[in-house]
Amino acid sequence: MRHLLDTDTLAREDAIRILDTAGQMAATQEREMRKLPTLRGRTVVNLFFEDSTRTRISFEAAAKRLSADVINFSAKGSSLSKGESLKDTALTLQAMGADAVVVRHWASGAAHRLAHSGWMHGHVLNAGDGTHQHPTQALLDAFTMRRHLVGGGKDPAATGKALEGLTFAIVGDILHSRVAGSNIPLLRTLGANVVVVAPPTLLPYGMAQRSDIAVHHTLDEAIEAHDLDGIMMLRVQRERMTGGGSGFFPSPEEYTRLFGLDGERLRRMPDHAIILHPGPMNRGLEISAEAADHPRSVIVEQVSNGVAVRMAALYLLLAGEEAPE
Amino acid sequence: MTGTVLGAPDMTRALTRIAHEILERNEGHESLVILGIPTRGVPLAHRLATRIADVEPGFDADANCGALDITMYRDDLHRQPTRAIGETTLPDAGIDGATIVLVDDVFHTGRTIRAALDAIKDLGRPRAVQLAVLVDRGHRELPIRADFVGKNLPTAKTERVDVHLEEIDGVDEVLISGTGSKGATSQDSSSPSPVSEAGA
Numbered sequence: 433m434r435h436l437l438d439t440d441t442l443a444r445e446d447a448i449r450i451l452d453t454a455g456q457m458a459a460t461q462e463r464e465m466r467k468l469p470t471l472r473g474r475t476v477v478n479l480f481f482e483d484s485t486r487t488r489i490s491f492e493a494a495a496k497r498l499s500a501d502v503i504n505f506s507a508k509g510s511s512l513s514k515g516e517s518l519k520d521t522a523l524t525l526q527a528m529g530a531d532a533v534v535v536r537h538w539a540s541g542a543a544h545r546l547a548h549s550g551w552m553h554g555h556v557l558n559a560g561d562g563t564h565q566h567p568t569q570a571l572l573d574a575f576t577m578r579r580h581l582v583g584g585g586k587d588p589a590a591t592g593k594a595l596e597g598l599t600f601a602i603v604g605d606i607l608h609s610r611v612a613g614s615n616i617p618l619l620r621t622l623g624a625n626v627v628v629v630a631p632p633t634l635l636p637y638g639m640a641q642r643s644d645i646a647v648h649h650t651l652d653e654a655i656e657a658h659d660l661d662g663i664m665m666l667r668v669q670r671e672r673m674t675g676g677g678s679g680f681f682p683s684p685e686e687y688t689r690l691f692g693l694d695g696e697r698l699r700r701m702p703d704h705a706i707i708l709h710p711g712p713m714n715r716g717l718e719i720s721a722e723a724a725d726h727p728r729s730v731i732v733e734q735v736s737n738g739v740a741v742r743m744a745a746l747y748l749l750l751a752g753e754e755a756p757e
Numbered sequence: 758m759t760g761t762v763l764g765a766p767d768m769t770r771a772l773t774r775i776a777h778e779i780l781e782r783n784e785g786h787e788s789l790v791i792l793g794i795p796t797r798g799v800p801l802a803h804r805l806a807t808r809i810a811d812v813e814p815g816f817d818a819d820a821n822c823g824a825l826d827i828t829m830y831r832d833d834l835h836r837q838p839t840r841a842i843g844e845t846t847l848p849d850a851g852i853d854g855a856t857i858v859l860v861d862d863v864f865h866t867g868r869t870i871r872a873a874l875d876a877i878k879d880l881g882r883p884r885a886v887q888l889a890v891l892v893d894r895g896h897r898e899l900p901i902r903a904d905f906v907g908k909n910l911p912t913a914k915t916e917r918v919d920v921h922l923e924e925i926d927g928v929d930e931v932l933i934s935g936t937g938s939k940g941a942t943s944q945d946s947s948s949p950s951p952v953s954e955a956g957a
Contacts, residue, residue: 449841456826456842465879470829498829747829752839 435547435556436745438565439618448594451575454737455589461497461740462627469744470514471500473534477530479521480506480559481537486711486735487559487569488495491534494742498752500750503530513736518542522551530554532750555749557742563608569710573664573743576734580706581661596623600695601654603691604666604718605680607636611710612666620644628656629691631678640692650690663701664708665719684717694720698728706730758938762918763908766928768891771907772801775889776808778905783856786816788884790855792825794873795843799824800924802860802892823847825859825880830872845876852881856903862920864890867901892931894918 433446460468473476476495478488488504495502505525507513512521518537532555535543540562547556555612560566581598583590600619606612606628619626627646628639640647648654668687681687693707707729709721715721724731763771783789786809792803794850806822826843834840848855870888876949877886889905894912909930912918916935 453842456844459845460829463880468829468879469875470834747842748839751829751834753836 433748435543435558436567436749437543437547437558439567439570439614440565440623442567442618444594444621447571447574447618450571450744450748451578452589452591453592453748454571454741455591456577457743457747458589458737458740461736467497467499469499470747471498471750474500474531475529476500476502476532476534476746476750477525477528477554478502478504478506478559479525479533479535480504481512481535481542482507482560484536484560486568486738487536487568488534490644490735490738491557491559491568491742493739496744497739498743498746500531500746503528513543517547517726518545519549519551522549525554526552532557532746534559538562544709545567557745557749559744562610562611562615564610565614566610566710567614567618568738568742568745569611571620571737571745572734573611573615573708574618575741576708576730576737577624577662577706579737580730581704594622594624595619597625598661599627599658601629601650601651601658601660601663602666603654603663603693605634605669606639606666607634607680608669608691609666611664616645616662625658626681627654627658627660631681631687631690651693651697655697660701660705662706663693664710665713665723667710667712668714668718670714688717690719692720693723693744695722695726697722698726704728708734711735759934760932761930762890762910762933763931765923768907768929768931771891772804773808775905775907776805776812779805779858779869779887779889780809780812782887782904786813786821788855789821790848790857791818791822791860792847792851792857792884793823793860794869795824795826797862797920797922797925798860800922801862802858803924805858805860805889820850821848825873825876827869827872827876830875832868832872845880847880852877852883855883857883857886859886859888860890861888862891862922863886863918864893864903864906865896865918866901869898870901871899891917891920 478491480488485577492502534557535546536559541564542561543558545554558565558567577595577730578590582593602612616626629648629651630651705725707726709719709731713719715724780786786846791802791806793799803824806818810816810818823846824844826845828840828842861869887904890903891907892910893903894910896914916933919932921928921930
């Protein structure tokens with residue numbers, strides 16, 4: 433594995449290897465001494481063209497726990513806001529000796545461009561590109577699901593296992609969500625069934641025709657039709673709702689009524705079903721406070737698992753010998 | 758020289774002797790923790806702990822035996838394909854103030870043990886660390902020595918030593934293969950089957 437750009441091209445064995453490695457990384461994070469010397473002398477650049485706090489902090493923590501040097505490069509107040517092109521930024525990073533670049537960009541495909549243009553030799557990790565993909569988020573979701581629903585007893589991390597036969601619903605703005613964009617292929621790769629719940633206006637073209645995904649237009653319908661093992665509530669991205677034609681749904685109240693997860697809907701799901709949310713949450717819009725703070729909610733755990741998964745990705749990309757191009 | 762250096766009975770005798778030596782050196786089993794280095798050090802550590810408990814019933818073999826993965830502390834990570842990370846399990850009581858006996862199958866350059874000492878440093882502050890190995894094949898690259906040795910095995914650098922254990926490989930044996938003159942070719946022809954970290 434040279435880059436981590438999307439989950440479409442991520443092989444099943446590589447995905448499981450990342451999850452297994454993340455399990456060992458998570459174990460090291462329970463110790464008193466949490467820093468490992470593994471990536472000493474390596475430089476990781478966080479290149480963020482879009483505001484993000486949690487993803488950047490998570491990557492920064494992951495790199496620092498592995499003793500890599502971290503350089504944060506964000507659009508605000510840097511040359512990026514003065515109109516520098518992605519290419520010139522890449523050449524600069526190459527000249528500074530970046531071993532890995534964690535990139536978040538508003539344009540879909542930016543990470544792929546950075547990885548395959550020949551501008552720089554470092555490893556590229558996609559931390560979200562436009563409405564396309566956010567692979568480490570999908571991997572931390574899968575890691576969290578596997579821990580809760582597959583692991584148990586002597587092997588809580590469920591090492592080596594996938595998500596075979598489990599059913600997960602992804603609810604909300606599938607059209608603009610890079611979290612959904614990464615989760616759907618990864619869940620399919622790992623053998624899980626995917627149920628998508630969204631208003632017709634927020635579904636990508638062609639998704640309703642796909643035979644390997646069940647599509648519903650209200651949450652009640654989906655809860656009725658499937659025994660869900662987990663439900664992932666996507667954030668209603670207000671900033672994306674107002675642009676262009678706007679009007680993806682009539683009103684926030686109607687969205688909540690048809691797609692919001694509350695205690696009442698939760699009680700109609702199987703008792704073991706877990707609740708995921710990539711954050712930040714709009715409490716009262718896509719998820720009620722009761723659901724967000726429910727014992728079956730794993731939302732806070734997703735954050736700590738995020739550090740372990742990103743440590744695993746950095747380790748697997750950076751620790752081994754440099755493969756010839 | 759190619760062939761079996763230690764058979765199952767030899768291995769049993771060596772481990773029993775080492776168990777006695779550990780108890781003798783430490784004047785009992787007080788605060789003793791046996792840690793195996795994956796892969797094949799772990800079953801060896803369990804066998805040693807069981808033997809120690811046979812001699813001194815006060816020693817809890819399960820509670821005081823564990824595994825210490827050293828992958829993330831290696832100094833050759835950049836020279837090899839990415840390695841899978843093994844599991845580290847420690848006694849619930851931790852290792853502060855304990856006497857740790859590290860257990861590995863083949864003692865070669867000493868680099869694995871250096872990494873293990875670094876890993877231990879991050880996990881706590883033991884009172885002492887000792888080293889038990891099944892086979893010492895020489896060729897040290899660091900000033901590190903073993904406290905307990907199953908068998909001293911003079912080797913050429915080009916030879917390889919493979920330890921097979923019942924728990925992992927289905928059979929107890931130590932094999933040596935390859936010769937000084939044509940070591941390279943015989944190394945290439947050795948099967949990709951269970952291979953200990955003899956060179957590391």
